[in-house]
Amino acid sequence: MGSNVINILPGTSKGWGGSISASSVDVFTLELADYIEKVSPSVKRVVPISQGSSLLIKGNFNIQATIIGTNADYQEVNNYNLALGQFINESDLDTSRNIIVLGSELAEELFGNNNPLGEKIKLFYQRRDYLFTVIGVMEEKGKGLTGDLNNQAYIPITTFMKKLSNSRFVSYYMAQAKSGKEAAAAVGEIEYFLIKYLEDEEQEKFNLFSQDQILDTISSVTASLSLMLGGIAAISLLVGGIGIMNIMLVSVTERTREIGIRKALGAKNKNIMSQFLIEALSLSGMGGLIGIFFGWLGAYAIAQAGKWPLVVSPISVLLAFGFAVIIGLFFGLYPAMKAAKMDPVDALRYE
Amino acid sequence: MLEVKKVKKIYQMGKVKVEALRGVSFYIDKGEFVAIMGPSGSGKSTLMHIIGCLDQPTEGNFIIGGKDVSKLNDDRLAEIRNKRIGFVFQQFNLLSRTSILHNVEIPLIYAGVKAKQRRELAKQALESVGLADRVKHKPNEISGGEKQRAAIARALVNKPLIILADEPTGNLDTKTGEEIIKIFYKLHRQGNTIIMVTHEAEIAR
Ligand SMILES: Nc1ncnc2c1ncn2[C@@H]1O[C@H](COP(=O)(O)OP(=O)(O)O)[C@@H](O)[C@H]1O
Numbered sequence: 298m299g300s301n302v303i304n305i306l307p308g309t310s311k312g313w314g315g316s317i318s319a320s321s322v323d324v325f326t327l328e329l330a331d332y333i334e335k336v337s338p339s340v341k342r343v344v345p346i347s348q349g350s351s352l353l354i355k356g357n358f359n360i361q362a363t364i365i366g367t368n369a370d371y372q373e374v375n376n377y378n379l380a381l382g383q384f385i386n387e388s389d390l391d392t393s394r395n396i397i398v399l400g401s402e403l404a405e406e407l408f409g410n411n412n413p414l415g416e417k418i419k420l421f422y423q424r425r426d427y428l429f430t431v432i433g434v435m436e437e438k439g440k441g442l443t444g445d446l447n448n449q450a451y452i453p454i455t456t457f458m459k460k461l462s463n464s465r466f467v468s469y470y471m472a473q474a475k476s477g478k479e480a481a482a483a484v485g486e487i488e489y490f491l492i493k494y495l496e497d498e499e500q501e502k503f504n505l506f507s508q509d510q511i512l513d514t515i516s517s518v519t520a521s522l523s524l525m526l527g528g529i530a531a532i533s534l535l536v537g538g539i540g541i542m543n544i545m546l547v548s549v550t551e552r553t554r555e556i557g558i559r560k561a562l563g564a565k566n567k568n569i570m571s572q573f574l575i576e577a578l579s580l581s582g583m584g585g586l587i588g589i590f591f592g593w594l595g596a597y598a599i600a601q602a603g604k605w606p607l608v609v610s611p612i613s614v615l616l617a618f619g620f621a622v623i624i625g626l627f628f629g630l631y632p633a634m635k636a637a638k639m640d641p642v643d644a645l646r647y648e
Numbered sequence: 649m650l651e652v653k654k655v656k657k658i659y660q661m662g663k664v665k666v667e668a669l670r671g672v673s674f675y676i677d678k679g680e681f682v683a684i685m686g687p688s689g690s691g692k693s694t695l696m697h698i699i700g701c702l703d704q705p706t707e708g709n710f711i712i713g714g715k716d717v718s719k720l721n722d723d724r725l726a727e728i729r730n731k732r733i734g735f736v737f738q739q740f741n742l743l744s745r746t747s748i749l750h751n752v753e754i755p756l757i758y759a760g761v762k763a764k765q766r767r768e769l770a771k772q773a774l775e776s777v778g779l780a781d782r783v784k785h786k787p788n789e790i791s792g793g794e795k796q797r798a799a800i801a802r803a804l805v806n807k808p809l810i811i812l813a814d815e816p817t818g819n820l821d822t823k824t825g826e827e828i829i830k831i832f833y834k835l836h837r838q839g840n841t842i843i844m845v846t847h848e849a850e851i852a853r
């Protein structure tokens with residue numbers, strides 16, 4: 298999706314207790330989409346989209362998929378290319394044909410290495426079967442924040458509305474501004490027009506989400522998330538550091554005699570100091586490595602579960618390790634100094 | 649070579665002063681074998697600690713190799729302990745976590761000797777006390793007599809001016825104790841200077 302895409306969603310009627318109920322207001326028709334496109338000078342296109350979940354069946358294999366009913370413009374608005382065959386065209390829309398374009402993962406799951414073009418698959422939607430012919434496969438797409446695109450299938454919106462949903466209304470619109478610069482103007486125009494058209498001063502019947510807005514929301518969420526995680530990390534480091542200090546102090550006390558012996562054999566204060574500092578550093582360094590390993594594992598697990606790409610920046614790994622070492626150095630210093638300053642005779646007498 | 653001049657050591661225990669040494673003076677020459685005797689609590693260990701540069705006198709002077717120890721800082725004292733003095737304790741005082749060989753290497757580590765030469769010198773020292781076949785063992789895997797031999801090897805390894813032994817047979821049975829004493833005699837014959845605290849009048853004779 299480009300930065301000039303604006304999603305126009307139907308408003309959700311408020312449920313009780315301030316929660317938002319799932320039932321959306323039925324206002325979005327195909328005609329309204331054309332109308333918005335015509336009256337808003339900054340808007341290039343408005344693509345209607347109907348969406349539903351369905352089972353795709355091939356032989357005795359089936360798979361859950363998101364079915365998107367849309368028109369020929371969807372591909373361009375989403376900057377989404379085909380791997381095989383073709384996308385929905387005008388004649389498919391005019392005649393409400395039972396044709397389907399599969400996301401890469403669906404094609405892979407249903408057909409493996411075989412050519413899916415021209416094959417027939419069954420679509421099981423709300424307890425009814427429909428037979429569709431595969432005419433295309435989309436290229437593989439990175440997993441975005443809006444979900445897994447590779448797990449979607451596309452059919453003509455006319456087919457969706459007449460045969461599947463039996464409704465005059467679509468799920469939402471995807472509008473494209475003429476350019477990224479005109480996105481803000483396009484949002485204003487659509488808002489103005491819809492308020493008038495729907496006589497909806499309170500803006501209860503529709504919601505606009507521009508890509509920028511979504512990104513803004515996401516970055517503000519991630520910023521506060523980072524802050525919270527940073528806080529947790531800081532507390533963990535403090536607790537860990539105090540833990541290291543504790544362990545080192547116990548170690549120094551337990552090894553008082555060893556310190557005495559080493560001093561009797563010619564160890565200087567700085568020798569004892571570095572011995573215990575190195576010990577604290579290797580303790581915290583090991584902790585750092587273990588932490589990086591489990592951090593990476595956790596990130597991997599979450600990425601797998603959410604089907605997001607796994608990004609572990611080398612900087613954050615270095616930073617984490619560096620911090621662990623610094624914590625070891627800082628909290629190991631006091632016990633090491635305590636060890637170094639011991640009086641040799643007292644240390645030797647220690648039982 | 650070594651001179652103790654009117655040395656006093658006073659411990660302040662709260663309001664009570666404990667005089668562990670009340671003005672000791674003596675002189676020891678190179679190659680001497682000196683035995684120090686006295687009842688328990690008479691200050692023998694305190695004196696050994698001062699001679700071993702582990703402690704400093706409250707009053708008086710201690711001079712070793714022409715240097716007045718009371719005027720030296722911690723690092724210089726550590727160097728003297730490392731290069732000039734070999735200490736043998738009643739409780740052996742080996743590091744339990746590492747091998748006998750590594751225990752003997754420790755003074756050489758602090759002297760900055762390289763690893764290869766260190767191992768060579770430590771093995772030689774262990775051979776001279778009859779422990780060549782125990783180098784890989786940990787202290788808890790060998791007998792008391794063997795532990796004390798290892799401790800003697802450790803005291804010898806830096807070729808010190810003087811070997812100090814504070815009741816080295818105190819934790820050993822009579823027979824093993826005699827063997828240890830024989831090693832000290834041998835070291836004395838080879839030209840080492842030895843000061844030993846002991847209860848046995850025969851040695852002091
Ligand atoms: N760190 C100390 N604090 C207080 N008193 C001590 C300390 N070290 C030794 N003393 C006292 O000094 C005296 C001599 O002790 P020490 O030299 O160990 O005797 P020895 O080795 O002859 O048995 C004893 O009375 C002992 O209690």
Ligand SMILES: [Mg+2]
Pocket residue numbers: 692693694
């Ligand atoms: Mg004593």
